């Protein structure tokens with residue numbers, strides 16, 4: 001029987017993907033996996049080595065004859081920029097092509113800034129992080145960006161988000177013109193946490209719920225290994241489910257009776273102030289809880305109990321294998337999850353929770369910015385993008 005011929009001969013981008021994933025480290029392995037001739041493998045590799053994306057080195061053995069050269073992905077061949085925009089804080093980072101953070105910074109901001117006020121500052125912070133990372137704008141291959149609420153990744157805009165007033169319809173790529181040719185990619189703030197888990201918790205689970213417990217609540221849905229966005233990209237806005245205990249309470253989205261109005265981070269800040277604590281942000285409440293403050297621990301646990309009741313419906317509906325908890329409440333993860341378990345396991349169907357695992361986000365409060373880097377890398381290192389870049 002003859003070996004089946006590949007209809008689409010493996011391109012340079014496909015060869016790169018094998019090396020990047022560690023699926024091939026020698027020329028022989030590439031030939032075996034792709035069916036390419038030795039000459040064709042050599043041509044693809046010459047292109048990738050010239051582009052700086054692949055390094056080829058002797059493996060150091062000193063036996064008789066020439067040892068096979070070892071191929072590796074050169075993660076230092078460029079950088080991607082990441083910016084996780086929040087309501088009161090934006091995290092920026094410069095990452096290598098493997099997604100490792102080289103330089104990063106947290107930027108505090110007033111709540112409610114519009115894009116004209118905030119985004120030029122984000123671009124300036126990225127420029128200064130880039131110089132701290134000892135890279136120039138020429139080495140920027142892409143920019144990954146996240147914002148709260150619903151986004152349109154095609155137009156790079158916030159999409160009818162009541163909590164990001166002034167942002168709707170504003171194309172966010174316009175603020176990154178100084179990074180010459182780098183393409184900009186946009187995702188929702190909870191979905192980037194899911195992207196950051198791909199090589200971690202999601203490596204072993206195709207069905208997951210990623211929850212962000214922060215100033216607001218969000219959920220990222222991974223079903224059958226695919227991140228779900230919904231019909232208009234609005235999947236996962238779980239903080240604005242109407243909830244009986246919130247009846248009559250005004251939400252920051254302009255409606256009344258949302259889950260967030262009684263249990264979101266901003267509501268906890270309100271409650272803590274009413275109890276006489278000088279707190280500005282849910283991060284302050286989480287810090288107090290970690291330090292053992294009884295009021296802060298009560299508030300976070302109560303918040304999680306409310307969240308668990310709403311999440312029970314989602315768990316019963318989607319039957320995830322794992323729930324990953326991220327966001328600004330995660331420093332107080334133990335307190336939060338204790339509350340979550342109380343109501344989630346009580347209210348969800350027994351079968352859906354039987355083998356359910358609940359874990360903290362792998363990268364903690366850096367999960368968002370790590371996910372933004374992953375978002376950009378997914379695009380700029382895709383087979384198609386590499387083929388276009390070396391053409």
Ligand SMILES: [Zn+2]
Pocket residue numbers: 239240251252253254255258260
């Ligand atoms: Zn709301």
